Amino acid sequence: MTRKVLLLLPGDGIGPEVVAQAERVLLAVDATQGSGLQLLRGRVGGAALDVDGCPLPMQTLEAVRGCDAVLLGAVGGPAWADVPRELRPEQGLLALRRELGLYINLRPAFLYPELVECSPLRDAAGLDLVLVRELAGGLYYGEPRGIRTVAGGREGYNTLRYHEREIERVAEYAFALARQRRGRLCSVDKANVLETMELWREVCGRVGLRYPDVALEHLYVDNAAMQMVLDPRRFDVMLADNLFGDVLSDLAGALCGSIGLLPSASLGGQAGLYEPVHGSAPDIAGQDRANPLACILSAALLLRHSLGNETLALQVEAAVQGVLRDGLLPVELGGNLGTAAMGDAVLERLCAG
Numbered sequence: 289m290t291r292k293v294l295l296l297l298p299g300d301g302i303g304p305e306v307v308a309q310a311e312r313v314l315l316a317v318d319a320t321q322g323s324g325l326q327l328l329r330g331r332v333g334g335a336a337l338d339v340d341g342c343p344l345p346m347q348t349l350e351a352v353r354g355c356d357a358v359l360l361g362a363v364g365g366p367a368w369a370d371v372p373r374e375l376r377p378e379q380g381l382l383a384l385r386r387e388l389g390l391y392i393n394l395r396p397a398f399l400y401p402e403l404v405e406c407s408p409l410r411d412a413a414g415l416d417l418v419l420v421r422e423l424a425g426g427l428y429y430g431e432p433r434g435i436r437t438v439a440g441g442r443e444g445y446n447t448l449r450y451h452e453r454e455i456e457r458v459a460e461y462a463f464a465l466a467r468q469r470r471g472r473l474c475s476v477d478k479a480n481v482l483e484t485m486e487l488w489r490e491v492c493g494r495v496g497l498r499y500p501d502v503a504l505e506h507l508y509v510d511n512a513a514m515q516m517v518l519d520p521r522r523f524d525v526m527l528a529d530n531l532f533g534d535v536l537s538d539l540a541g542a543l544c545g546s547i548g549l550l551p552s553a554s555l556g557g558q559a560g561l562y563e564p565v566h567g568s569a570p571d572i573a574g575q576d577r578a579n580p581l582a583c584i585l586s587a588a589l590l591l592r593h594s595l596g597n598e599t600l601a602l603q604v605e606a607a608v609q610g611v612l613r614d615g616l617l618p619v620e621l622g623g624n625l626g627t628a629a630m631g632d633a634v635l636e637r638l639c640a641g
């Protein structure tokens with residue numbers, strides 16, 4: 289069996305702490321199942337900026353090009369707030385996504401029955417959706433962009449641009465996913481105001497003709513946000529562009545009790561990139577208080593999508609659910625387990641499993 293090469297990029301803030309727990313989980317499944325993992329380590333974000341002088345150093349890029357999957361913690365923090373924009377930690381992540389050609393970002397949001405009390409919604413039991421976020425285009429990457437001096441002051445400008453092929457390829461993935469799930473797809477846009485979004489809606493409708501068994505609905509993003517709060521259970525697969533997907537995924541995280549539970553997988557390129565949806569949380573970094581579950585669940589997605597090992601992915605997910613079922617909760621969910629203790633708890637169930 290050829291060994292799969294996995295690159296760990298812990299990054300900044302709580303990134304290293306949560307990646308360390310996910311690494312333990314990966315090593316444990318590797319030891320028992322012989323999945324043949326080779327782990328490498330690299331720097332990204334502020335951690336790279338401090339050492340290498342840029343947020344995505346050549347060394348990391350080369351490692352990325354030779355690996356099968358990347359597990360990333362988080363990037364950013366107040367320490368780098370004043371560095372020039374092109375050197376900010378976030379630029380490392382954005383360049384990495386682009387470099388790998390990752391245009392599909394899966395963000396499953398599932399409210400564990402054990403955590404219904406943690407959701408700010410009164411009755412969200414049964415919430416189980418996957419947000420498919422377009423990750424390689426839109427406002428995040430559109431040119432021209434900048435801040436320029438104009439008469440009487442400065443102005444900032446960005447460009448929202450999507451080629452129809454960019455819309456089509458991610459829509460294709462979302463429809464195929466909906467077909468495997470409950471057969472419903474909600475495409476999110478702002479077609480009532482933005483031309484780019486008018487095209488988005490049209491192309492999604494066109495792709496939908498090839499999926500007559502999938503029920504497609506279009507919602508404007510403002511309404512979509514409202515519906516997610518009013519009745520999140522109506523959603524199965526949601527499809528959104530880069531910016532709306534970023535916003536709605538934090539909302540989905542909150543509905544599930546905490547963004548500290550949401551994993552993500554970025555696909556469509558030569559290697560998959562897996563990262564928790566949460567940020568670097570510099571306020572609690574280094575205190576053993578971060579919740580590692582989003583990162584551990586991201587490792588499960590890695591096992592599923594990059595290693596093609598559904599069995600192992602399910603085992604890790606079941607171990608996480610087992611921990612929650614036993615009432616073992618991280619500090620942020622009102623429990624008393626620190627980062628490493630949460631990792632211990634997951635490992636215990638995994639090995640007992």
Ligand code: IPM
Pocket residue numbers: 363364378381382534537565
């Ligand atoms: C996310 C994050 C990133 C994004 C930041 C850190 C650049 O918020 O993955 O949701 O905006 O995509």
Ligand code: MG
Pocket residue numbers: 534535538565
């Ligand atoms: Mg975000």
